[in-house]
Amino acid sequence: LEPKDLLSLTRTSKTFREALTSREFVTVWKALRERLDGPACPPDFSEPQWAALIFGGTTCQCCGTKGVQQVIWTLRRRVCAGCQKRNLVIQSRFSKSYPSIDEEIMDFLPFTHARGRQVSKSKYFWPSDVHRISAQWESRKNDVRMLKPNAPEQLENYRRQRREAVSQIKQHAAICETWDVESAIQRANDNRKLSQDRLNAMEARQT
Structure with missing residues (x-):
């Protein structure tokens, strides 16, 4: 199984x-x-x-396209190149794409440096992550404005926890990328061995 x-x-x-x-x-x-x-x-x-x-x-989680081999490990999504281009938001356009969202949350978001075949030093964010983290951040900021007990400490704790989470996601993604490459190599070796075994079996039947 x-x-x-x-x-x-x-x-x-x-x-x-x-x-x-x-x-x-x-x-x-x-x-x-x-x-x-x-x-x-x-x-x-x-x-x-x-x-x-x-x-x-290997199905794209957005559009259902087949044959998507690569997972964006930092975003934990399998998305085709077309959906990446349509959805990923580059940090330089963040404020234009999300004018009502606090730019500080970019420090709290998982990100990738690639969009489709394009790789850069810039960060790219996934929209649902932006909205999810923004809602959490604004909720805590609102608690501070409402003078709720321990709200400032909770806001600071959230800031620290999200930065730690982003760091941990990057570390975990590196492990996943290594596993992904090694698994692909193993599959290729297994396929070659299977082909050779079949060839040997055919030759044995002919002798």
């Missing part, structure tokens, strides 16, 4: 999905991932969600 087999079962019916994504099955998902040396599941993902990203095929 492999993660992709469990993922296929979750798509067959609501009953299977609810059962296989329940807490009782967490250890099963984890064991299957570890057996394949898959990178650790990050804290903001469930094991089934993480398995879907790293083992669940």
Whole structure:
């Protein structure tokens, strides 16, 4: 049994999905991932969600395009080049794209340096991350304005936690990228071996 087999079962019916994504099955998902040396599941993902990203095929999560080999590990998304170009927001245009959002949250957001085939020193952000983190940030700022107890400390704690989270995401992404490359090499070697074994079998039958 492999993660992709469990993922296929979750798509067959609501009953299977609810059962296989329940807490009782967490250890099963984890064991299957570890057996394949898959990178650790990050804290903001469930094991089934993480398995879907790293083992669940090559479909773009936005438009459904097939054959998307690369995961943007810092954003934890598998997105085709076209959807990257349509969605990713470069930091230099952040204030124009989001005029009502505090620019400080750029320090709290996961980011990538690539958009499609374009790589630069600039940061690119994913819109849903922008809105999610902005809502959390504004909620804490509003608590300060409302003079709620401990609100300034909570605001500062959030600022520190988000910066730490971004750093941890970068470190985890580096591990995932290494695993991804090594897995691709292993698959290529396995395919070559399989082809050679078949060729040897054909030659053996002819002798």
